[in-house]
Amino acid sequence: MSNTGLIIEERSRDIGNFLVGRLIPFRRKRMVGPFSFIDHMGPAKISPGNYMEVGQHPHIGLSTLTYLFEGSIMHRDSTGAVMKIEPGNVGWMTAGKGVVHTERTPIEMRDGKTYPVHGFQIWVALPKEKEDIEPYFSHTQESALPKWTENEVEYTLIAGKGFGKESPVPVYSDLFMLQLLSKTKSSFSVNGNLTGEIGICVVEGYIEACGETITEGNMLISKENDSCDIIIGAHTRLLLFGGKPFEEERFIEWNFVSSSKGKIEEAKRKWTQKEFDMVPNETGYVPLPNYKN
Numbered sequence: 001m002s003n004t005g006l007i008i009e010e011r012s013r014d015i016g017n018f019l020v021g022r023l024i025p026f027r028r029k030r031m032v033g034p035f036s037f038i039d040h041m042g043p044a045k046i047s048p049g050n051y052m053e054v055g056q057h058p059h060i061g062l063s064t065l066t067y068l069f070e071g072s073i074m075h076r077d078s079t080g081a082v083m084k085i086e087p088g089n090v091g092w093m094t095a096g097k098g099v100v101h102t103e104r105t106p107i108e109m110r111d112g113k114t115y116p117v118h119g120f121q122i123w124v125a126l127p128k129e130k131e132d133i134e135p136y137f138s139h140t141q142e143s144a145l146p147k148w149t150e151n152e153v154e155y156t157l158i159a160g161k162g163f164g165k166e167s168p169v170p171v172y173s174d175l176f177m178l179q180l181l182s183k184t185k186s187s188f189s190v191n192g193n194l195t196g197e198i199g200i201c202v203v204e205g206y207i208e209a210c211g212e213t214i215t216e217g218n219m220l221i222s223k224e225n226d227s228c229d230i231i232i233g234a235h236t237r238l239l240l241f242g243g244k245p246f247e248e249e250r251f252i253e254w255n256f257v258s259s260s261k262g263k264i265e266e267a268k269r270k271w272t273q274k275e276f277d278m279v280p281n282e283t284g285y286v287p288l289p290n291y292k293n
Contacts, residue, residue, distance in 0.1 A: 205236025
C-alpha cells in the first residue's frame with residue numbers, strides 16, 4: 001500500500017471520554033498502540049479503466065495488514081509471495097529491514113464487468129528490536145480466526161489477543177484488531193478484555209458514546225486505556241484496534257516507519273538508487289516523491 005495520495009482531514013473533537021476524528025494519523029493522535037496508519041478503501045467499484053494498479057513500492061519498519069469485506073486484491077512482494085487476498089482472510093506482510101510489493105486487481109476480475117471493493121489496509125509499527133528483521137508474508141484464512149457471539153453481536157478477532165482468545169496472525173507486539181457486527185442495538189464494554197490504547201472505527205452504521213451519535217467514517221479514540229463503554233446501533237460494523245504503545249517515538253515518512261530518522265533517510269536513498277530487492281515478474285517503479293540527495 002502506498003500512501004502517496006494520503007489526505008488527512010485535520011479535524012478532531014473531544015466528546016468526553018473519547019477523541020473523534022477521521023482515521024489515523026490525525027492531528028491530536030498520531031498512533032493508537034502500534035497502529036500507525038489506517039486506510040479505508042471504498043466501498044468502490046472496480047471496472048475497465050479503473051482497476052487497482054499499485055506498482056512496486058517499498059516499506060521498512062512495519063507490518064501491513066489487509067482485510068477486505070468485498071472484492072479481491074492480488075498481492076505480490078519481493079519475498080516471492082503471490083497471494084490473492086479475499087474477503088475475511090488476513091494478508092500480513094512484515095517489511096522489517098525492507099520489502100517491496102504490488103497490489104493489483106486479479107486477472108479474473110478484468111473481464112469487462114464491474115466488481116465491488118471494500119476493506120482496510122493498515123500499518124502496524126514493529127517493536128524497535130524487530131525493525132530490521134527479514135521480510136515475511138503470511139496469509140490467514142477466515143476459518144482460522146476466532147469467532148463468537150455475545151448479545152447478538154458477532155465478534156471476529158482479526159489479529160492479536162482479546163477476550164481470552166488469540167488470532168493466529170503472526171504479530172510482533174501486544175495488540176488487537178477485532179470486527180464487530182451487530183444485528184440489534186446493543187451495549188458494549190471492554191471490561192478488561194482488551195489491553196492498551198483503544199480505537200473504534202465505525203465502518204457502517206453508528207454508535208452512541210458520551211451522549212453523542214457517531215456515524216460511519218469516523219473513528220473514536222478512548223482517553224482511558226483498557227476501558228471503553230458504547231452503544232452499538234443495529235446493523236453496524238465496527239473495527240476495534242489498539243494495544244500497548246511503544247516507549248519510543250515512531251517517525252513516518254512516505255511508506256517508511258521507524259524509530260530512527262537515520263534509517264528512514266537510508267531507505268529513501270536505497271529506493272532512489274534502486275537497491276531494494278524487487279518483486280519477481282513485476283515491472284514498474286513508484287518514485288519517492290520530492291526526493292533530493
